[in-house]
Amino acid sequence: MPSVERVLREEIARLSRREVRKLTEVTRRATAQHRHHIAMLNQRISQLERQLARVVKHGANRTPLLDDSGNSANDTKVRFVAKGLRSHRARLGLSATDFGKLVGVSANSVYSWEGGKTVPRREQLVRIAAVRGIGKREANRRLEELARTTPARRR
Secondary structure, X not given: OOOHHHHHHHHHHHHHHHHHHHHHHHHHHHHHHHHHHHHHHHHHHHHHHHXXXXXXXXXXXXXXXXXXXXXXXXXXXXXXXXXXXXXXXXXXXOOHHHHHHHHOOOHHHHHHHHHOOOOOOHHHHHHHHHHHOOOHHHHHHHHHHHHHHOOOOOO
């Protein structure tokens, strides 16, 4: 016959396990939900990293979005360096007149910027930044398009 001590010990152990299970159930469920949420966030991070890589690879050729006032939509600061403008214009193989047409200014403005005499305004900086992302072919295509859309001036 079992001793009272042994039966009492087994009953106390059984009740203890039951109480511990009750108390840890909430934590166990919360942990499972957190793990699920973390897995979903990791998937989203992977998806966003792939999108970012695509934008970095292909998005450089796109012009920034402008709001109604002509400022870029994301309103990032654009640095201007006169040497950089001159070297980019040379890389594109454009005259100051052609580069000015792309940006929407005169050739004299381009020469003043390159010489460091003046600094472009904010709206012009946005346009220069948009032109920075294009290559020779795209620049020539845009110039041809501008030539077709604007009537020739007579002197």
